[in-house]
Amino acid sequence: MKASIPPTCRVIRNEPMSRHTSWRAGGCAAFYALPQTLEALQSLLHRIDKTEKIEWLGLGSNTLVRDGGFNGWIIATQHVMNDIHWLDNNRVYVGAGVADAKLARMCQQKGLTGAEFFAGIPGLIGGALAMNAGAWGSDTWSHVINVETMNRQGEIRQRQRDEFAVSYRHVGNRQGEWFIGATMQFDDNKNTVACDSNEVINIRQLLAQRADSQPTGMASCGSVFRNPDADYAARLIESCGLKGKRSGGAVVSEKHANFIINDHHASAGDIESLIETIQQTVQQQTGISLQTEVRIIGEQAK
Ligand SMILES: Cc1cc2nc3c(=O)[nH]c(=O)nc-3n(C[C@H](O)[C@H](O)[C@H](O)COP(=O)(O)OP(=O)(O)OC[C@H]3O[C@@H](n4cnc5c(N)ncnc54)[C@H](O)[C@@H]3O)c2cc1C
Secondary structure (H helix, E strand, C coil), X not given: CCCCCCCCEEEEEEEEHHHCCCCCCCCEEEEEEEECCHHHHHHHHHHCCCCCEEEEECCCCCEEECCCCEEEEEEECCCCCCCEEECCCCEEEEECCXXXXXXXHHHHHCCEECCHHHHHCCCEHHHHHHHCCEECCEEHHHHXXXXXXXXXXXXXXXXXXXXXXXXXXXXXXXXXXXXXXEEEECEECCCCCCCCHHHHHHHHHHHHHHHHHCCCXXXXXXXXECCCCCCCHHHHHHHCCCCCCEECCEEECCCCCCCEEECCXXXXXXXXXXXXXXXXXHHHHHCCCCCECCEEECCCCC
């Protein structure tokens, strides 16, 4: 740290990341920062020494911090970059700190369609941009026109969609920058007036389908593994007899085999060991190498 932190940015030392990740497991961040304004975020970045590690965090619904903790700065983004501006041609500027579900709801109220898939994803737009989050055949970057980014010096840039290498649950060529917002475009649902009840039912139906097929409401990070080409990770894991497989407090969900549930005070080590067991078993039995979708950071416990 070069100088004192800005007053509009709270910083907590040795903060357990189990409090801020949906798996409710894992070690501490050496520094957990909560900037309240964009200026505070810029100022914070400017003041953190170049040798120190930084990770931005949305709602932690796709992040696991190992039990040895993260020896650097975790910057929470949920109290900043919360703006939504409606533009012409069915476009909307949405800040990285806006919840995915809020964007889905607000698009529905505006009579726009195409954002419904966001309703069931329990993260922020920044996390959705970083992961190219998607569901029900749609994904985040299918709707992105351009993004605003911030670099380590706190400088803001506008970048076009084609500057990034976007693929299934992956966004490459990010040049060490973070997302602060995006201009996205959805469709005009000509048959839908604002708050049309059919549209409301549509989102409700999608959420109900999710609740039927996934262990919602339990500590997880959603799908742990990316689907391999032309197959489903859940199908492969189930076919290897791994449903119900346990490592300490972590267990493969009986409801959806691509979910690992923390049902009994799991450590990050329990979860990571179960991930490895699944990968080894699926590789041995099917020859397919499953790759994680979840982001794992930090150090192993000593
Ligand atoms: C019950 C459940 C269901 C889920 N269903 C789905 C689903 O249907 N589809 C799907 O795609 N995912 C799903 N997920 C996974 C997860 O919700 C998504 O990946 C989501 O987009 C992550 O958002 P987040 O804000 O929680 O990201 P975090 O976990 O906080 O961060 C994820 C990654 O993004 C980075 N990041 C966060 N914010 C920024 C930013 N502003 N700029 C740059 N990098 C950033 C982080 O450093 C990290 O590497 C599910 C998770 C759960 C728990």
